Amino acid sequence: MKLLVTGGAGFIGSAVVRLAIARGYEVVNLDALTYAACLDNVASVADDPKYAFVQADIRDRAALDAAFAEHKPDAVMHLAAESHVDRSIDGPGTFIETNVMGTFHLLEAARAYWQEQGRPQGFRFHHISTDEVFGSLGPTGQFTETTPYDPRSPYSASKASSDHLVRAWGETYGLPVVLTNCSNNYGPYHFPEKLVPVVILNALAGKDIPIYGAGANVRDWLYVEDHADALLLVLEKGVLGESYNIGGENERSNLDLVRTICTLLDAKRPRAAASYADLITFVKDRPGHDARYAIDPTRIREELGWRPSVTVEEGLEKTVQWYLDNEPWWRALQDRAGVGQRLGTA
Numbered sequence: 001m002k003l004l005v006t007g008g009a010g011f012i013g014s015a016v017v018r019l020a021i022a023r024g025y026e027v028v029n030l031d032a033l034t035y036a037a038c039l040d041n042v043a044s045v046a047d048d049p050k051y052a053f054v055q056a057d058i059r060d061r062a063a064l065d066a067a068f069a070e071h072k073p074d075a076v077m078h079l080a081a082e083s084h085v086d087r088s089i090d091g092p093g094t095f096i097e098t099n100v101m102g103t104f105h106l107l108e109a110a111r112a113y114w115q116e117q118g119r120p121q122g123f124r125f126h127h128i129s130t131d132e133v134f135g136s137l138g139p140t141g142q143f144t145e146t147t148p149y150d151p152r153s154p155y156s157a158s159k160a161s162s163d164h165l166v167r168a169w170g171e172t173y174g175l176p177v178v179l180t181n182c183s184n185n186y187g188p189y190h191f192p193e194k195l196v197p198v199v200i201l202n203a204l205a206g207k208d209i210p211i212y213g214a215g216a217n218v219r220d221w222l223y224v225e226d227h228a229d230a231l232l233l234v235l236e237k238g239v240l241g242e243s244y245n246i247g248g249e250n251e252r253s254n255l256d257l258v259r260t261i262c263t264l265l266d267a268k269r270p271r272a273a274a275s276y277a278d279l280i281t282f283v284k285d286r287p288g289h290d291a292r293y294a295i296d297p298t299r300i301r302e303e304l305g306w307r308p309s310v311t312v313e314e315g316l317e318k319t320v321q322w323y324l325d326n327e328p329w330w331r332a333l334q335d336r337a338g339v340g341q342r343l344g345t346a
């Protein structure tokens with residue numbers, strides 16, 4: 001089976017590419033190589049004969065048509081997106097262009113190709129989205145697949161729009177679509193502007209570890225390699241037209257998560273002075289910061305038999321070790337625009 005993976009040079013996309021190649025799929029990685037991309041993320045598979053790379057922007061319909069015509073994929077896994085909420089607050093325009101218009105162009109290119117191929121029912125357009133489309137929860141409750149959409153940031157609004165487009169292309173044109181909405185990912189190759197790598201790298205540098213607000217915001221943390229595994233399962237076994245929520249069954253407040261990382265670092269690379277937790281600094285909250293996200297994973301568990309393989313403590317242990325072992329990877333990315341600065345305070 002040949003997969004066209006968009007955004008395969010990013011954090012989650014590269015985990016999908018690596019796992020798919022390891023499982024024997026052919027993979028065409030289509031990525032525009034924005035600031036968030038890093039081809040080193042897929043260096044381990046780059047010479048595999050089953051792997052191909054296309055540098056293209058999903059907003060460029062002609063480039064998409066050419067990629068479909070040349071590579072003739074059996075399925076699309078669509079992960080390319082602008083993904084950082086703080087950047088969406090400072091500059092929402094690119095989020096609308098890539099996440100909404102880019103998804104529209106990709107859907108149209110996929111539809112044209114699928115129709116030309118005789119509308120094979122085995123074809124899949126798998127759209128990868130976020131639990132942030134459902135809005136913010138209070139202290140109780142969980143998002144199910146039927147929770148009404150209530151996005152509250154430019155990022156989540158753009159992802160919600162793309163989800164609606166994908167469902168509409170399924171209903172209106174019969175394009176064989178499937179969707180997934182997952183919770184916060186963490187793990188190896190996470191771009192150093194996101195919370196988990198920021199904590200690890202600031203701690204190692206002896207810098208303040210910033211926590212937005214009181215650190216009470218709760219997320220359901222999902223190890224990226226578990227997510228990639230769930231995505232390939234949904235691609236193969238997911239019911240057409242359905243969406244699946246994917247969670248880590250690991251709800252933690254930001255403050256608890258950060259303290260866990262500090263404890264892991266204290267054990268692995270002890271600081272002379274004191275615990276890394278002493279570097280925790282509370283900073284002004286993100287505007288419109290959603291209080292809590294939690295996933296009800298019943299559908300994927302009962303219909304497809306999927307559960308995460310690691311707890312957040314196990315996943316964080318692997319993640320912290322990976323950052324300790326891969327300093328050249330993160331050092332190179334720290335020079336990119338905006339990395340290391342506070343964004344999204346508008």
Ligand SMILES: NC(=O)c1ccc[n+]([C@@H]2O[C@H](COP(=O)([O-])OP(=O)(O)OC[C@H]3O[C@@H](n4cnc5c(N)ncnc54)[C@H](O)[C@@H]3O)[C@@H](O)[C@H]2O)c1
Nearest residue numbers: 007009010011012032033034036037057058080081130185
């Ligand atoms: N990171 C998370 O915790 C999380 C959680 C739920 C859902 N998601 C979704 O998963 C997907 C991947 O997220 P990620 O964290 O890996 O993102 P990322 O920012 O690490 O990677 C995004 C990739 O998309 C590429 N890209 C961006 N704009 C493009 C364009 N116009 N054309 C082609 N390629 C483009 C980038 O170059 C980059 O390689 C996104 O759709 C995101 O919304 C992420």
